[in-house]
Amino acid sequence: MKLIEDFVDRFRTSVRLDESLIVKKKDRYFLVTERLMGLVQEDFFYAGAYLGKVKNAIFFPSFILMAMVAEKESNKIAVDDKTAWLFICGRDVFKRGIQNVSGSARKGDYALVVNRHGECLGFGRILHNINGIRDKNKVVVKNISDIGDFLRREK
């Protein structure tokens, strides 16, 4: 639970998760409704909203959790269509692809990467103070996780 809170906190926001409705299956965490809680049994494989998994004490968030964070006021970097596509393909974000920054733009912070519709494509780490960068060809956000993962999982 703390790992999930710490992850959300990186984006300078919080998401209220009712701990009594979080169920765990091995290293994976799920948020269920009260209705599902009454039906979920010990040997379930997947339940409710998948939140993410913990591996070697590192939390790997689900895209559902990222979308939940993106609904809040948080560190978000909106990118243009071309950059959005490249980000989904696993690439980093160049300064020239950024359309808008909300929340922190500071080096070392984490930010969700969203498209022009505000939909969360993943997240990354800010490599340089974005506002101070003049070189448009400089990589400013390092891709950590993106929705292209759904395709990569199938391989």
Added chain:
Amino acid sequence: MLMSGRDFFVARYKKLGWAYREVELKPSIRVNTMNNAETDVIERLESQGTEFEKIPFLQSGYWIRKSKFSVGATTEYLLGLYSIQEVAAQIPATLFTELEDRTVLDACASPGGKTVQLANLMQNTGAIIALDIERQRLTALSNQLERCCVKNTIVYQLDAREASRLKIKFDRILLDVPCSGNYATNKGWFRRRTLIDVENNAGIQRQILKEATKVITTDGEIVYSTCSLEPEENELNINWAMKNLDLEVEEINCHGEEGLTNIFGRELDSSIRNCRRIWPGQTQGFFMCMLRKRK
């Protein structure tokens, strides 16, 4: 007599009143309206160069006329705004009445297209219990649920024939049972299938039907579907279920022809015509019906 091969099956279809023909299926999608407006999704894809044709007999289904890119690798697809789903396969989940807030069993759920569709029709309310036997297929199912932001589903690795082990009563049950398939979606179908396979599958399907009657509520609805053209897996199984499981076939209003009430000279219960049979053409081959416990 060799009970396999193209000639054997084509002759059977002829006896059932249908002339075999080759078909070329157009790819199709279903917009997930749970989290987005349908028109927005279509407009976004059209602005990128995809041409659609609305499927007249489906709520949120579209044929893809032309596309500059793979519709299975767009941002919109990865965001779960739509699913790639064969046209006929989009029908069964829509046959249920009043899905919101219900407890629903998707007994043979993988790869999850219909589970997502059910969640969509339920607007993520109530509960879906999705079952499948194979672990690998469950991973694919779970990925679909995450991609499409489904939040009302519990997945179990469980054989549909053992659903009563969960000790849950369901208001709605989708039995999209494992079947022999059909040649329209499987090019080598005639080479691979024999009547013995068909009969084996029909036996498994009867066991699943029987188990479903143990876990359905008194006034619950069971939707049974296959993508098989073979009457053993369709009309004959439903006729058996009416006689042996005290089920009745409800009238449904959807695309397709009436179920066959005469199979190779054998007369079936007249209400079997309430079933729907789709011969390959605009869609793949399909069969579906809605069942209720007899009052």
